[in-house]
Amino acid sequence: MKLSLSSVYRSSNFPAILKSSAFSIPCRSFCFSSLSSSQTSVKAQIPLFLRPARCSATLHDLKKWHDWAKNLASSIGLTFEQSDNGPDSSLLCRELKWLLEDAVEDHTLLPLMGVQNDDKRVTMRAEVDELYNLWNQRIHERRPFQYIVGCEHWRDLVLSVQEGILIPRPETGHIVDLVSDVVSKDDELKVGVWADLGTGSGALAIGISRILGTEGRVIATDLNPVAVAVAAYNVKRYGLKEIIEIREGSWFEPAKDVEGKLSGLVSNPPYIPSKDISGLQAEVGRHEPRVALDGGVNGMDALLHLCDGAALFLKPGGFFAFETNGEQQCRALVDYLENYKSTRLCNFEIVPDFAGIQRFVTGFRRQAI
Amino acid sequence: MSSFIRISSRKSKVDAQSTRILHLFSSGLSSFLYKFVGSPSHSHHIVSPSSLFWVGSRCRHFSHHVPQDNILISRSSFIENIIPLCGSNSFGNTNFSHRSRRGLVFASQIRFWGSQAASEQSTSDGLTVDGILANNWTILDENEGDWKSHATAVAQSINLIKRRLQWRKLMVRLDFLSAQLDKQDLWDDPVHASKVSREHGSLAGKMKEVIALEQELLENIDMIKLAREENDEDLESESMKALLNMRRNSREKELKALLAGEQDLCSCFIEVQSGAGGTESMDWAAMVMQMYKSWAQGRGYKVTVVEEMPGEIAGIKRATIKVDGEYAFGYAKAEVGVHRLVRISPFDSNKRRHTSFAAVAVTPILGDASAHVQINESDLRIERFRSGGPGGQHANTTESAVRIVHIPTGITAVCQNERSQHQNKASAMAVLQSRLDQLEMARQAQLNAQHTQSLTDITWGSQIRSYVLHPYRMVKDVRTNYEVSDPDSVLEGDLDGFILSYLSACLDKDEDGA
Numbered sequence: 041m042k043l044s045l046s047s048v049y050r051s052s053n054f055p056a057i058l059k060s061s062a063f064s065i066p067c068r069s070f071c072f073s074s075l076s077s078s079q080t081s082v083k084a085q086i087p088l089f090l091r092p093a094r095c096s097a098t099l100h101d102l103k104k105w106h107d108w109a110k111n112l113a114s115s116i117g118l119t120f121e122q123s124d125n126g127p128d129s130s131l132l133c134r135e136l137k138w139l140l141e142d143a144v145e146d147h148t149l150l151p152l153m154g155v156q157n158d159d160k161r162v163t164m165r166a167e168v169d170e171l172y173n174l175w176n177q178r179i180h181e182r183r184p185f186q187y188i189v190g191c192e193h194w195r196d197l198v199l200s201v202q203e204g205i206l207i208p209r210p211e212t213g214h215i216v217d218l219v220s221d222v223v224s225k226d227d228e229l230k231v232g233v234w235a236d237l238g239t240g241s242g243a244l245a246i247g248i249s250r251i252l253g254t255e256g257r258v259i260a261t262d263l264n265p266v267a268v269a270v271a272a273y274n275v276k277r278y279g280l281k282e283i284i285e286i287r288e289g290s291w292f293e294p295a296k297d298v299e300g301k302l303s304g305l306v307s308n309p310p311y312i313p314s315k316d317i318s319g320l321q322a323e324v325g326r327h328e329p330r331v332a333l334d335g336g337v338n339g340m341d342a343l344l345h346l347c348d349g350a351a352l353f354l355k356p357g358g359f360f361a362f363e364t365n366g367e368q369q370c371r372a373l374v375d376y377l378e379n380y381k382s383t384r385l386c387n388f389e390i391v392p393d394f395a396g397i398q399r400f401v402t403g404f405r406r407q408a409i
Numbered sequence: 410m411s412s413f414i415r416i417s418s419r420k421s422k423v424d425a426q427s428t429r430i431l432h433l434f435s436s437g438l439s440s441f442l443y444k445f446v447g448s449p450s451h452s453h454h455i456v457s458p459s460s461l462f463w464v465g466s467r468c469r470h471f472s473h474h475v476p477q478d479n480i481l482i483s484r485s486s487f488i489e490n491i492i493p494l495c496g497s498n499s500f501g502n503t504n505f506s507h508r509s510r511r512g513l514v515f516a517s518q519i520r521f522w523g524s525q526a527a528s529e530q531s532t533s534d535g536l537t538v539d540g541i542l543a544n545n546w547t548i549l550d551e552n553e554g555d556w557k558s559h560a561t562a563v564a565q566s567i568n569l570i571k572r573r574l575q576w577r578k579l580m581v582r583l584d585f586l587s588a589q590l591d592k593q594d595l596w597d598d599p600v601h602a603s604k605v606s607r608e609h610g611s612l613a614g615k616m617k618e619v620i621a622l623e624q625e626l627l628e629n630i631d632m633i634k635l636a637r638e639e640n641d642e643d644l645e646s647e648s649m650k651a652l653l654n655m656r657r658n659s660r661e662k663e664l665k666a667l668l669a670g671e672q673d674l675c676s677c678f679i680e681v682q683s684g685a686g687g688t689e690s691m692d693w694a695a696m697v698m699q700m701y702k703s704w705a706q707g708r709g710y711k712v713t714v715v716e717e718m719p720g721e722i723a724g725i726k727r728a729t730i731k732v733d734g735e736y737a738f739g740y741a742k743a744e745v746g747v748h749r750l751v752r753i754s755p756f757d758s759n760k761r762r763h764t765s766f767a768a769v770a771v772t773p774i775l776g777d778a779s780a781h782v783q784i785n786e787s788d789l790r791i792e793r794f795r796s797g798g799p800g801g802q803h804a805n806t807t808e809s810a811v812r813i814v815h816i817p818t819g820i821t822a823v824c825q826n827e828r829s830q831h832q833n834k835a836s837a838m839a840v841l842q843s844r845l846d847q848l849e850m851a852r853q854a855q856l857n858a859q860h861t862q863s864l865t866d867i868t869w870g871s872q873i874r875s876y877v878l879h880p881y882r883m884v885k886d887v888r889t890n891y892e893v894s895d896p897d898s899v900l901e902g903d904l905d906g907f908i909l910s911y912l913s914a915c916l917d918k919d920e921d922g923a
Contacts, residue, residue: 125798130719131808138807138828151706184805193809193828210793210809210830211801312802323805333802366799394793395800 082265084273085202087190091165093145100158102144105168109136109175116179124321126182135178135185142189143171182322192241199241199274204266206332208243211393212308215361216247218391218402219304222359223251229359231255232303237291237346238262240332242271242284244306249283258283259298263290264331291342292349302353308363309342311335339365343373351384354405360385367398374401530620532627534634538564541626551653556633559652563626566659567619573666573916574615583612615669622662626655667912672773672850673739678715678840679705680729684747684766689754691724694767696900697748698728701741701769703902710734715836716810716823723756729823729840731774738773743908745771746873753879762879766872772843782845784838790814793830813837820844874907876900889914 113132120126127135141147145163152160166174177183186192186207192199194208195216201207223230230252236245239260249258260275262268268288275284287294312333317325324333335341343362350360364370370390377388386406393399531537541564546557586609589595595602629652636645668674679701683694705712711733718726732741747768754763775781794810810825811833822840824833876884876896884899884907885892891910893899899907 125804127806127808131806134826135807185807186805193832195829195831206802207805209801209804213830308802310802316803320803321805324803328805363801365801393800394791397800399801 082269084200084269085190087142087198087200088139088165089142089189089191089198090200093163093165095164095167096161097164097168098158099149099153099160099162101168102140102162102164103153103158105171105175106136106140106153108172112175112179120182120322124319126321126323132179135188136175139171139174139185139189142191182326184323184327187327194243195247197243197246197274197278199243199246200270200277201241202266202270203327204264204329205270206240206308206328208241209308211395211399212244212363213247214391214393215244215306215308215363215400216251218361218400219248219306219359220251222304226357228357229303232355232358233257233259233298233301234304234306235295235298235302235353236260237295237305237307237349238309238332238342239271239286240264240267240308242267242274242286244308245271245284245286246274246278246280248304248306249280250278252283254283256283256303257285259295260284260286261289261291261294262286263288264329291345292353295353299353301355303355303358305346305350305354305358305360306362307342307346309335309346311339311343311363311365311369313337313339313365335365338369338372340369340372343369344376347373347377347381347385350403350405351381354385356405356408358405359402360404361391361400361402363400364398370398370401377401377403530623530627532631532634536627536630538567538623538626542568551656554649554653556630556649556652559649559656560626560630562656563622563652563659566656566663567622567626569663570619570622570666573663573913574619574669575916576619579612579616583609583616586612611671622655626652629655664909667909667916668736668739670739672775673736673742675738675773675776676710676731676733677738677741677774678729678731678770678772678843679741679744680727680770680772681725682727682768682770683720683725684768686763686765688720688722688724688756689763690765690767691720691722691726692756693724693748693750693765694726694728695720695724696750697767697769698725698730700900700902700904701732701744702730704904705730705732705734705737705741705902707902708734708740710737714826715840716825718823738771740905740908740912741771742773743911744769744873744904746871749872749875751875751877751879772840772847774839774843775846780846781842782849784815784842784845788816790816791834794825809833811837813841815841815845818845818848820848886911 110133113136114129116127116129116132118128121128140150143164143166144150145165149160149162174188178185178188184207186201187203190200190202192201192207194210195213199208219234234248234252234256236242236248236258237260239245239262242260245258245260249256252258260271262271265288268286271286275281275286289295292299310331310333312320312335314334314337316339317330317334319325320333335343343364346360346362354360362373364373374388374390377385384406385403388401388403390398391400391402529537529539531540541560544557544561546561548561549555549558551559586605589605590609595605629648632648633645633652636642636648679698681694681698681701683691702712713731713733715729715731717728720726747766750765750767751762753760757763790813792812792814794808798804807828808825809828809830810823811830812821812823813834814821820841822837822844824836824840827833827836873888874884874886876899878896882896883892883894884896886907889907889910891907893903893906
């Protein structure tokens with residue numbers, strides 16, 4: 041069944057800029073098969089590498105496509121990089137290799153491409169025509185590679201992603217490490233209930249649940265029905281249905297029942313200031329959901345809301361970690377916490393990402409006296 | 410702009426970073442080059458495959474893990490079992506009833522085989538393997554049916570195999586290990602103990618194989634003589650056939666002895682680094698890398714690119730591949746060193762002749778986890794690729810390269826070819842681990858005076874081979890003088906001639922009269 045874009049965006053109030061770009065994506069001949077989700081009517085797409093290998097092509101045709109695609113990638117040079125810090129040719133060539141690996145069932149045949157056995161047929165997960173289409177989208181429309189193959193390799197996970205949800209960033213993985221540190225020092229947090237608000241693909245919820253083990257619980261919320269469907273798909277794929285519960289709704293709203301009971305709270309909320317959205321790298325600005333990026337005038341709307349909620353929803357000793365836009369937001373957020381929330385929250389810390397940019401704000405709910 | 414960023418401290422300043430990092434990156438590169446190309450005397454990178462013979466976990470005939478209760482059985486109770494083993498005609502000895510009673514006893518017997526056990530065997534009329542060689546019988550064609558030819562050919566093989574195994578050192582080492590195994594307190598340190606017993610098992614296995622070969626040869630000679638005395642034609646032709654078979658199989662056994670080193674069986678990393686000289690030498694480095702990819706694939710090994718740093722215009726500055734398969738390291742270790750190319754450069758508009766260099770390093774991937782050097786997490790600096798700019802939600806990239814620096818040694822490893830940072834980090838750690846392991850092996854080899862011979866002249870720094878495409882065409886190994894007049898076939902991966910001639914040259918020059 042084809043995923044209808046209109047049904048995805050129907051429920052939310054999307055700014056015009058995104059709507060237009062979202063709909064400017066030409067109707068794709070490439071159609072993922074679908075998996076029904078119990079929560080909503082929206083279907084999660086199956087990543088290319090998990091699709092049944094029902095198609096086939098001759099080595100000759102595959103090579104022809106590959107040569108064409110490689111040429112196209114090479115012709116880009118540094119153009120994207122210079123215009124908006126996008127990918128250069130060598131990165132695109134690497135992506136091409138991965139696309140090929142995801143599309144072809146038997147990788148041992150790949151070295152044979154162009155050597156001999158031109159008529160030999162290769163079993164594929166997509167038709168060669170679809171591959172032409174996909175690669176055109178990658179280069180000409182700057183459609184993110186992760187949407188092309190329908191997955192993102194994040195930490196040690198392979199997560200299904202699709203249009204409508206944010207592709208998890210490598211930086212965000214550090215929150216899982218932070219949680220791991222905290223949990224290793226306090227056993228009580230390990231067995232409690234955690235929440236990942238605005239879960240998107242479910243990346244943080246899945247990463248954290250694997251640290252907590254079978255005794256912990258994670259509630260993952262998202263107001264976007266696509267995210268709910270995709271997160272559910274990913275949770276199911278990693279066999280974590282018993283541990284992670286996905287709820288549809290805005291931030292804390294679907295989690296009212298755990299007010300004052302949470303052991304931990306994590307989130308990668310939209311934090312980019314509205315004025316910066318138009319200058320984003322094409323892969324991000326044109327294709328990823330604005331609702332997951334735009335954090336309001338100064339980018340802090342959601343972050344402030346999360347801090348307010350942390351003071352109410354965490355239990356004494358509970359831990360929180362939020363991702364921010366950088367040093368400025370970290371400082372502003374810690375100021376806010378110290379000035380307005382210090383009666384209930386404490387031990388605020390700013391933690392840098394692997395690039396040295398101050399990226400995360402962490403803290404605890406005060407212990408009851 | 411993009412760059413590698415180091416995570417230094419939590420308070421690092423963002424604005425000063427790019428320049429600092431760029432500096433770090435370039436100085437890292439140059440020190441890398443210095444280490445691996447420019448510093449032939451650098452002891453760290455001396456590989457000493459002679460050490461390969463000492464730690465034995467690759468025994469194909471005896472259990473790696475001799476149960477402790479067998480190890481501790483007193484020496485005297487086995488001496489009586491061992492002595493008959495060493496005589497040529499004693500296999501029927503009743504003492505071996507022990508063997509059937511206790512399954513693994515045989516394995517632990519082996520540890521008492523020291524040099525005394527390898528006393529010379531002979532036929533019933535006193536002919537020894539050395540005796541056969543001393544007769545200088547002419548070796549006729551296989552089809553001649555002349556037992557003396559067969560015997561001499563096999564005896565020569567045995568001699569060669571012994572030389573390749575460094576027979577005398579092997580005996581000394583075996584004695585030493587046997588003494589160690591006899592110590593009461595050996596198992597107080599189980600790690601050391603299992604190392605000793607494994608090595609002992611491996612060496613004893615090698616020794617047993619050679620002794621069995623000698624014995625088979627002498628027995629066949631005995632049989633032929635006996636058959637002739639008794640005019641038993643069936644027996645004679647049967648024994649002759651057996652001897653001929655030995656002769657035919659001996660080549661393979663000689664070859665196996667070339668790769669009898671401890672790590673030889675391992676998979677390995679092959680790393681190619683371009684020398685000075687810009688695009689021409691980067692192109693050469695890429696050609697060398699392609700040569701190894703083809704060679705490895707031709708041998709049926711699995712090749713994975715771990716890391717590749719392309720040149721600006723053509724070729725590569727550096728690249729690392731992982732070669733998976735049996736004996737990958739055993740063969741590839743012969744390629745370590747600097748490779749020189751002479752040709753008219755396609756990158757020179759004036760069509761001048763250029764000489765360029767590429768350095769090749771090979772590190773074994775130890776299969777045995779207990780042999781690994783311990784790495785302290787705190788000794789590592791992990792640098793990840795990031796695109797410039799604010800990062801986070803602003804950037805979408807599939808670039809996830811990771812560079813790991815081992816601070817105490819300055820050794821670095823990079824991986825960029827996996828799809829997540831997690832995997833890249835794991836791959837880079839594997840490269841780092843194998844480099845540190847190799848460093849440690851080299852260090853231990855130097856500590857042990859016995860290890861200093863043999864292949865110690867393998868360094869990154871020394872030139873091992875010249876590839877000349879103009880004004881004449883030839884590839885010549887400067888170590889062995891082995892040469893080939895068809896450079897194309899060599900560059901397409903036909904390297905076995907070079908590798909085997911080098912391996913035999915190294916091992917065969919040693920241990921005269923072993």
